[in-house]
Ligand code: HEM
C-alpha cells in the first residue's frame with residue numbers, strides 16, 4: 001500500500017507541476033494586444049499589482065457584487081489557506097515558526113473550510129440562477145473538497161492517525177525513500193482524494209488560482225495615451241500593411 | 243413592433259432580480275449579413291459548408307492571440323456573481339442573458355475541442371459532465387442570437403471576482419461568425435459604408451459641407467456671431483473627430499453646435515475632415531483588430547494631411563473607448579502632434595479645462611428650469627478615462643453639466659459611475675429588428691430615471707454618447723417619456739455659453 005501511494009503521489013505531483021507549468025507558460029506567452037483594464041483603474045503598474053493583490057486577498061470585486069457569496073467564499077478560502085499552511089509541517093523539518101504558530105487553528109481552519117463549502121453547495125442547489133449555470137462537474141469539485149476536508153477533520157478530531165509516521169512517509173518521498181504509511185482507511189481515503197485533486201487541478205476551473213494573476217481587466221495599468229502598447233503580432237501586422 | 247411587452251418599472255433600491263424565463267429571447271436576432279455586406283470586408287459571403295472546422299480554427303487562432311479570451315475560458319468558477327448584473331437579463335429574465343451563461347455558449351465549445359478533459363469526455367459522450375458541447379448548427383444559431391444580445395458594456399466585468407469580461411467573449415464570437423460567413427448585417431453594412439463613403443451614416447462629403455454651411459447661417463441668425471463649422475482647413479490647431487450622427491440627428495447636432503461655440507468662444511482654430519467624418523469604430527463591435535485599425539487609420543491620415551496639432555473627439559462612448567484606449571496602439575505614435583496635449587483628447591476635457599481657466603464663460607439661465615441627471619455611458623465609464631486621475635470620466639462631465647445648469651441630481655448609485663447600466667442599444671444592437679431587446683434592456687436605466695423624475699423633479703437626462711442618444715430618443719416613448727428628454731452634454735454648454743463679450 002505504501003508503495004502504491006508513493007507512486008500515486010509521484011504521478012499526482014508530476015501532473016500538477018507539469019500541468020500548471022504548461023498553463024502558466026501559456027497564459028504568460030499569450031499576448032494581450034489591447035489595453036482593456038476595467039476602469040477606473042490604477043494609472044501605474046504597481047497600482048495594478050496592488051489591485052490584483054486586493055482581488056486575491058480580500059476578493060474586492062466579489063465584495064462589491066454579492067455579500068453572502070463573499071462571506072461563504074472567504075470562509076472557504078481562508079479556511080483552506082490555514083489548513084494548507086498547517087499541512088506544511090508534513091513536508092519540512094524543522095518546521096517554520098509561522099507554521100508551528102498556527103497549529104492550534106487546525107479545527108477552526110477545517111471547520112471554516114468545510115462549512116464554507118457546504119454553504120456554497122447549498123447556494124448552488126437552491127438559487128435557480130446558480131443551479132442553471134451549474135454542470136455536474138461543479139458539484140463533483142465541491143464534493144471532492146468536502147470529502148477531503150471531512151476525512152481530514154475526522155482524523156484530527158475522532159480517529160487520530162499516526163501523524164509522525166505520515167510525516168516520515170512524506171519526508172521520505174521527497175528523498176525518494178519509501179517509508180511505511182500508517183494503515184488507516186481514513187488516511188488512505190484522504191490521501192487518495194488529495195492525489196485526485198492534484199491531478200485534476202490543471203484541467204479544471206481550479207485554474208482560477210493562477211489565472212487571476214493574468215486577467216488583463218485587472219492587471220493592466222490605465223495609461224494607453226501615455227505609452228504605446230503594441231504586441232508582437234500587431235507589430236507584425238503593422239509592418240505588413242505599411 | 244407593437245407587441246413588445248414593456249417591462250414594469252420598479253424601485254432601483256429594491257434591486258429586483260427576475261425569475262428565470264428560459265427561451266424568453268430565443269427568437270430575438272438581428273438580420274444575417276448578405277454577401278454585399280460581407281465580401282467588402284474580406285469575409286465569406288455566406289455560411290461556408292465546412293463552417294465548423296473553420297470556426298474551430300479561428301477560435302484556436304484567437305485563443306493564441308488574446309490572453310483575455312484564453313484565461314477567461316479557463317478560470318470561470320461558476321460562482322454566479324455576474325448573473326444578476328446584465329441589463330438584458332434584468333429586462334428579459336432569459337437565463338442565457340446572464341453573463342456567465344452567455345460566455346458558456348462559447349466556453350462549452352472551447353471545453354469540448356480545446357481542453358484535454360473535454361476531448362476525452364466528449365469523445366465518449368460525457369462532455370455534459372463538465373459543460374462541454376458539440377459545436378452544432380443549433381449552437382451556432384444560439385451564438386448568433388445571444389452574442390447579439392450583448393452590448394459589450396462590461397458591467398459584468400466589474401463584478402466578476404476575476405474581471406471576466408463577457409464583451410471580450412462576444413467580440414471573439416462575432417469575429418468567428420464573420421470568418422465563416424455568418425456575420426451581422428447591421429455592423430458589417432455600416433463598416434462597409436465607412437470604407438466606401440467615410441462614415442456610418444453614409445453621408446457623402448458634399449452633403450456634409452452643405453449641412454455645415456447651413457449650420458453657420460443658423461448660428462449667424464441666432465447669435466449674430468460668425469461661429470464656424472470648418473472642414474478640411476489645413477493648419478487648424480484641432481482636428482475634431484465626431485460621430486456622424488452629430489451632423490444632423492437630434493439631439494446630437496445640438497451637441498455639435500456646442501463644440502463649435504466652445505472653440506469659437508475660446509478662440510481655438512479647428513477643423514473637421516472629409517476623410518474622418520466618423521468617430522465611431524464598429525470594428526470593435528465585431529472584434530476584428532484589422533478592421534478596427536483600418537477604420538482608425540483614416541484619423542491618423544487626416545491629422546497628417548491637415549497638419550493639425552491636436553486631435554479631439556466628440557461625444558461618443560464606444561468611439562471614445564477606441565480613441566482613448568486603442569488609438570495609440572492601433573495607429574500611433576503621435577510624434578507629429580503637439581506633445582503638450584494628450585492624444586486624443588475628449589471634447590469634455592477641453593471644455594472643462596476652458597471653464598476652469600475662464601477661457602469660456604457660462605450663464606446657467608440659458609438652461610433655466612431644467613433639472614439634469616446624467617447617464618454615464620458604459621464605454622466611457624468602464625473602458626476609458628478622462629482627465630489625469632482615475633474616475634475623471636465621472637467627475638469631468640458632471641462638472642461641465644453643473645456649471646451649465648441650475649440643478650443637477652445623480653441617479654441611484656447602483657446605476658451610475660462604474661456600475662452604470664448600458665442604454666440598451668450599444669455594441670452593434672442599434673438596429674430596428676432588435677427593438678424588443680433594446681426596449682427591455684433599457685429597463686434598469688429607465689427605472690433609475692423614473693426614480694429621480696418622480697422624487698427629485700428631474701426634467702432631462704444628459705448623455706455623452708451618440709448611440710445612447712439615438713437609443714434613448716427611440717426608447718423613452720415606450721416608457722411614457724418624451725424623446726427630447728435626452729440631451730447632449732454640449733447642448734447644455736451651447737445653451738449656457740456667452741459669446742461675443744468675452745474680452
Ligand atoms: C489565488 C488563490 C485563489 C483565489 C484568489 C480564489 C478566489 C476564488 C473566488 C473569488 C471564488 C468565487 C467565490 C466562490 O464561489 O467561493 C472562488 C471559487 C472557488 N475556489 Fe478559489 N481561489 C483561490 C484558490 C483556490 C484553491 C487553491 C482552490 C482549491 C483547491 C480553490 C477552490 C475553489 C472552488 C472549488 C470554488 C468554487 C466554489 C463554488 O462552487 O461555489 N480556490 N475562488
Ligand code: HEM
Pocket residue numbers: 083086087090106107109110113145148149150151152153154155156157160161163166170190191194197
Ligand atoms: C499530501 C498532502 C496531504 C497530507 C499528507 C494530508 C494529511 C493529513 C493528516 C495526517 C491530517 C490529520 C491531522 C491530525 O490528525 O492532526 C489531515 C487533516 C486535514 N486535511 Fe489533509 N493532507 C494533505 C492534503 C490536504 C489537502 C490538499 C486538503 C484540502 C484541500 C486537506 C485538508 C485537510 C483538512 C481540512 C484536515 C483537518 C483539519 C486539520 O487538521 O488541519 N489535506 N491531513
Ligand code: SF4
Pocket residue numbers: 327328329330339340341344391392393394395396397398399407408409664
Ligand atoms: S458585457 Fe454588458 S451586455 Fe454583455 S453580458 Fe456583460 S453586462 Fe451583459
Ligand code: SF4
Pocket residue numbers: 317318319320321322323324325341342401402403404405406
Ligand atoms: S462572476 Fe465571473 S467567475 Fe463568477 S460566474 Fe460570472 S464570469 Fe464566472
